[in-house]
Amino acid sequence: MAASIENRGVLERNEVLDAVAGACRRLAARRAWFWSGRVALSWILVVLALVLARTVIPFTLPYALLCGLGLAVGLFTFLLLFAFWRVPPLAAAQVLDHRLAGHDRMATAVEVLAGTLPPTVLSSAVVADAARWSAVRSPARSIGWLPGRPMWAAVGLAAFTVAVGWLLTGVSVPGTPARQVAQTIRQEGRRIERTADAMDSQARLDRARASRRMAGSLRRLGEDLQRERLDRFGALSRIESLGREIEAARRQVRARRERSGERPATPDPLLPQELFRQRAALDRTIRQFQEIAERLAQNPSPEERRSLMRQLEALSEGGREGEVPTHGREQAAAARRQAAAGNAAGARQALRQGAVDLEELRAMLADEEGLTQAQRDLRRSADRIARGGSGAPTQSEAPPQAAVQPGGAAPGRRQLQEGEGASEQEPPPGPNQGTAAGQGAVQDRLGERTPRLEGERPQTRISGMQGEGRAATSDMLGPGRQGQVRAAPRPASRAVRAEADSYMSRMRIPPEYREIVRRYFEALAGSR
């Protein structure tokens, strides 16, 4: 009987202690959720503040990622606290009593079991009462494992922050740096759109298929930058993405050119002037092929025939400077053999076939040149957007040194370049600058400053016509205060250049002028 009572007492004791231990674990979890929720909530509040600050100060903020990170930090905090937090059994018992209106049964029983209270005749009854009560009410279950209100609030705030971030993307407060960036993005959008138009027309002229395809993508990017609400990060991402596409296309073109038998020894990527030099050489070769073919068809005199044979021999050996591609040499050699055998028709056929092959090669070069130029334009736009339309031009935006060095002033080579109106840097000397008649320093040509320059103007806009061909218009951004108005050189309009090249290629060059024309193009290529 006594043993039975003792066993029952042990069972009741264990029941109470189990209930309190369960409550301790759940309470530790609850408490850990509470504080981890506060940590996450604080984190996301900071992110929300940054999202709002983005309307004033332009900076890149992956807010969705940061919100997710905040929740992850909250979760990590929970695991950390839950692992190391120990809730005293008496405190857990008191919480159970408080939550379930236990009238301090559990707390008193814990104190009785711990020996804190002096034993009385009712001590065992207290433990038995608490055991019965915990068996009926399952007190530990009253404390849930699930996250508490702060953590749910953190989740809700994270969703709100992402929504606000999405809604405020591209939104900026007027008169702030953020608005300046937004305007720069739109300006660059317009610029890219114009570049796309020029690239498209050039590609049509050169029959450059890849450039033409990319011109469409470039135009869409320009339109998107003007139309969509993009922040700096979004705009740069789009530009970078298109840049990668263009790079892939350019590599394809280059690979195709290499497969066609032309294996350039120049590095990849080629500089545009390098490409232009190769293309100019190809143009010369193609014109020579066509000219020889036409002269062969006109029953040349023996003296002329000998001259043509010498030209064919020179071409089959790679030209004067080895500028004729391998395929062209083979066709020239074949034409020479046919001509030597008296088969003028066969020679013409070989020359025409050679011209066609070289034109295909020329189209590839034009493709590569157009794509390279588009890449440079995109990089320049990205630089402008990255520095928010203010500050000094970055390295990639600055014109290449070779392009600004005087190397000749041939038509189609003068280049406009944009720069800050207030820049103190002296422009490089112009191609015609000198002391001879028709030449002079920039300031000499400009004459005295006009009073108009003293006025307050936010922008100075320069428009002009660059010889024959399409109009080239540039915006000169900068304060309209006193100073020199100058425009540093930049690559000339491709449309103008392409028209000039096309015209030269179609034109029949008299032999006595060929050397002059050759020098002209060589000088043109060497100065770039």
Next chain:
Amino acid sequence: MDAATFRTTFAAIRREIQRVIVGHETLIEHVLYAMFANGHVLLEGVPGLGKTLLVKTLAQCLDLRYSRIQFTPDMMPADIIGTNVVVQDADGRRYFQFQRGPIFSQIVLADEINRATPKTQSALLEAMQERTVTAPGGPYALEEPFLVLATQNPIEMEGTYPLPEAQIDRFMFKLKVEPPTLTELLEIMDRTAGSAQPAPSVAAAASEIKAMQALAREVPAADHVRLLAARLVRATHAGDEAAGSLARRYVRYGSSPRGAQALLLGARVRALAEGRVNASIEDIQAVAPGALRHRLILNFEGEAEGVDPDEVVRSILAEVPPTPAASWGP
């Protein structure tokens, strides 16, 4: 005596009293709490609310010796505790013999106690605290259980003598007798204006009551429960750091340690009456108004503004958190 028997007996006594007394459930419970805690009760209420009937009914239920003392200004202490009278025996010899006064009962009704002079009122002091009476040939022990139930009228101040602090502190509870509600009043009319008068039957004997009093003192009270009682008492002192806002403003002297004893003992009895074997925070809070209201001595500002001590006690209960560990529940 075990807890279950205690509860059964307590419920039986309450039921018997309620056969006579209409309403006043809280009042009846608190009177019983005081009795089983071996304390005394001061009942305050206007005439005709059933104070005397309550005490008489209680005495009838418990089969205890009952006496009623109607306090008047000309009453002397000897009228309460008794006096020596000259007695002649069969041999014709005369000697003094102590004639016991009405205090020598088990339930004493001190009716309108504030009508007697302080000298007479103080005759109760020793009896209430020490359960003894000192008289020539004494001291004389009072028979247990011993319960003093005093009444006083709060509205008739003419010719009354307010109870001295030392006297009033010896009452465990001061209970207010409230007027009956409409329903209770109808019930009172039905019960008392008819031909059959309800009569209570005996629900417990003196020995049982003594056993119940002993059991009540065995009820465990957790540390935080006892701590709450102590903090409540401390909060009644205006100069204490933990004083309640109203206490700080209106109280001149707070409760004595007897207040904390009353809180704990009352809570223990209430726990047993509720079927529990441990005192709880709720028990402390339930008995706090009755145990503390008469122990607060208001200052001039409190008296002038007519502050009700109950209001001060309520503010203290609201301002003193029940347990520090409650904040563990997020």
